[in-house]
Amino acid sequence: MxxxxxxxxxxxxxxxxxxxxxxxxxxxxxxxxxxxxxxxxxxxxxxxxxxxxxxxxxxxxxxxxxxxxxxxxxxxxxxxxxxxxxxxxxxxxxxxxxxxxxxxxxxxxxxxxxxxxxxxxxxxxxxxxxxxxxxxxxxxxxxxxxxxxxxxxxxxxxxxxxxxxxxxxxxxxxxxxxxxxxxxxxxxxxxxxxxxxxxxxxxxxxxxxxxxxxxxxxxxxxxxxxxxxxxxxxxxxxxxxxxxxxxxxxxxxxxxxxxxxxxxxxxxxxxGRPDKIVENLPVVRPTYMAAVPRVFEKVYNGVVAKAREGGGAKYKIFQWAAEVSREYARTSQDNYRRTGSRSVPFALAARHKAADVLVYAKIREAFGGRLRACISGASALAPDIGLFFSGAGIHILEGYGLTETSAANFVNPGEAYRTGTVGKPLPGTEVRIADDGEVLLRGPGIMEGYHGLPERTAEVLEPDGWFHTGDIGELSPDGFLRITDRKKDLIKTSGGKYVAPAEVEGRFKGICPFVSNILVHGADRNYCTALIALDEPALLKWAADHGLGGRTYAEVVAAPQTEEMVGEYVRRLNEGLQRWQTIKKFRLLPRDLDVEHGELTPSLKLKRPVVERAYKDLIEEMYEGTRER
Incomplete structure (x- = not known):
């Protein structure tokens, strides 16, 4: 270096x-x-x-x-x-x-x-x-x-x-x-x-x-x-x-x-035409590319849907391969951290080799067959999705940065990458964690300030150059950063417990292959709830196999079978959460969230206040009959 x-x-x-x-x-x-x-x-x-x-x-x-x-x-x-x-x-x-x-x-x-x-x-x-x-x-x-x-x-x-x-x-x-x-x-x-x-x-x-x-x-x-x-x-x-x-x-x-x-x-x-990505990848055959997490989520949902279309036997093979992929990724990354080698036990290596022939090689070929690494940024990638691709040979190096810091401040270091972290700081960038957990950055990429807004600049940029990111994070002893949530997005329930909604939302995206967007709500409430928007292509393929073919997205979402299906994924999510983090109730949205309605930023980040205002009635409905304290 x-x-x-x-x-x-x-x-x-x-x-x-x-x-x-x-x-x-x-x-x-x-x-x-x-x-x-x-x-x-x-x-x-x-x-x-x-x-x-x-x-x-x-x-x-x-x-x-x-x-x-x-x-x-x-x-x-x-x-x-x-x-x-x-x-x-x-x-x-x-x-x-x-x-x-x-x-x-x-x-x-x-x-x-x-x-x-x-x-x-x-x-x-x-x-x-x-x-x-x-x-x-x-x-x-x-x-x-x-x-x-x-x-x-x-x-x-x-x-x-x-x-x-x-x-x-x-x-x-x-x-x-x-x-x-x-x-x-x-x-x-x-x-x-x-x-x-x-x-x-x-x-x-x-x-x-x-x-x-x-x-x-x-x-x-x-x-x-x-x-x-x-x-x-x-x-x-x-x-x-x-x-x-x-x-x-x-x-x-x-x-x-x-x-x-x-x-x-x-x-x-x-x-820049998103609808041409699938067509372009086998032609361009890139060795690396960058994307936002939503792209990887869509690819993952598409792979799951295609496996399901192939029938029960093919879907079971995929589910087995997905678990092998995640186990392989976790084991190889842990071994590399401890010993500097990505070696895995013989039995796991054998299962991985078989799964590669059956599943992973086809996924790599869809990306052009030469992809050495992907860079993921702009928001958090669900760890389970990152581990799936890692084990399949699509190495997603998560990074971190903000508009105010010229975008690239952290990135995972090649072979030593760790899924679930945003890696180490770029040369010349300093980082420290404030007493309240906020990530502070200093370096040549930091902005001069907000145009014509000196008061807003002073709120985030200290005289000695330290920039307050607004993100909560943790640094490992060897310098890997993990972002846990936005400071302003942390939820404190009426019982005094803190919940990081992005963490819960990310876990759900790794469990449910039909989710497009999810918003966890619970600030000053006595339990957490969720608004869930589903991925239309994946949902309609599922609907066709479950007696709901020919119906619109809104009609499928309103069907009891759909709520029951999503409810099973919510139950699986809750099994891995602390009691105060669990989703007690959820509502399926009649359409996906999008940029045009102002619910997502152009980089596909969730605008929580906008979504909560738009679906206030659904949120209140989930708390009817409960006593707040």
């Missing part, structure tokens, strides 16, 4: 500098792969490539084009698009101009988008398509500082009546203008990059927030170059890797992956 002092002292002042270094070092190496739809619009996409040199030509053209629009250093350029190669090129173009990127989720509604555009004082918006352009146009009267909208999809860059002259242009036109400027001033962009200072603003990224209005997090230029160097120093990612990148790049988790990619110089295949 690289010496920490060298890592910190020699990091470039910006990712723009790092990008120029990468282009100079490996100009002809493949940098990006991206899908190109077939001319007919039907059938699978072909995949095109960009070398680092080709990517730089487009980045420089975008950068020079933005300079031509009057964008000055540290001014904000917003970027509202799904994950695609143009997002990355546009972000790098912004950074190479010395400006700062304001990423917006394309799913954000017009009103909230306008708030972020106004609060960030964004001068230019790079919008993916007609839908993003329409949102900006709808709110234009309240955005006098928004001078231009650059549309990625060229066919959608159509001015409308009432648009100021030149307000709308395509990304292709911006690149043409930039290329023309570079012919007149070849060093224009390089001069801008050379002038960037490490303390300048690079990204103003808004927290999606589980409560309240988003806050703009100010991240410095060298926060990202530090992240790139720190990721490189872990040794987890290699220059010969192929990364499959589909995560939302408006989220800090996706954004940090682009910095690590530039630092290491491997290949990144970019396609």
């Amino acid at each position: 690289t010496d920490i002092r060298t890592l910190l002292e020699n990091r470039p002042p910006s990712v723009a500098t790092l990008f120029l270094e990468r282009v100079a070092a490996t100009p002809d190496a493949e940098a990006y792969r991206y899908p190109v739809p077939p001319p007919s619009g039907r059938g699978p996409s072909a995949w095109a490539s960009l070398t680092w040199k080709q990517a730089a030509e487009r980045v420089f053209a975008i950068s020079a084009g933005l300079i031509g629009l009057g964008v000055a250093p540290e001014e904000r350029v917003a970027l509202a698009s799904n994950t695609r190669v143009e997002w990355i090129l546009a972000d790098l173009g912004i950074l190479c101009s010395g400006a700062a990127t304001t990423p917006l989720y394309p799913s954000t509604n017009a009103e909230e988008s306008a708030f972020m555009l106004a609060d960030s004082e964004s001068k230019v918006l790079i919008a993916e398509d007609a839908a993003q352009l329409a949102k900006a146009r709808e709110q234009r009267d309240g955005l006098p500082g928004l001078a231009h909208v650059v549309v990625i999809d060229e066919a959608d860059a159509v001015p409308a009546e009432g648009d100021p002259e030149g307000w709308v242009l395509s990304l292709a036109e911006l690149e043409r203008r930039g290329a023309a400027r570079l012919k007149e001033a070849p060093e224009l962009v390089r001069d801008r990059v050379a002038a960037i200072r490490s303390e300048q603003l690079a990204t103003l990224i808004y927290t999606s927030g589980t409560t309240g209005r988003p806050k703009g997090v100010r991240l410095r230029q060298d926060s990202w170059s530090y992240m790139a160097r720190a990721i490189e120093a872990t040794g987890l990612v290699r220059s010969d890797d192929v990364q499959y990148l589909w995560l939302p790049l408006a989220h800090v988790f996706g954004k940090v992956l682009t910095a690590g990619h530039i630092g290491i110089g491997h290949v990144t295949a970019v396609d």
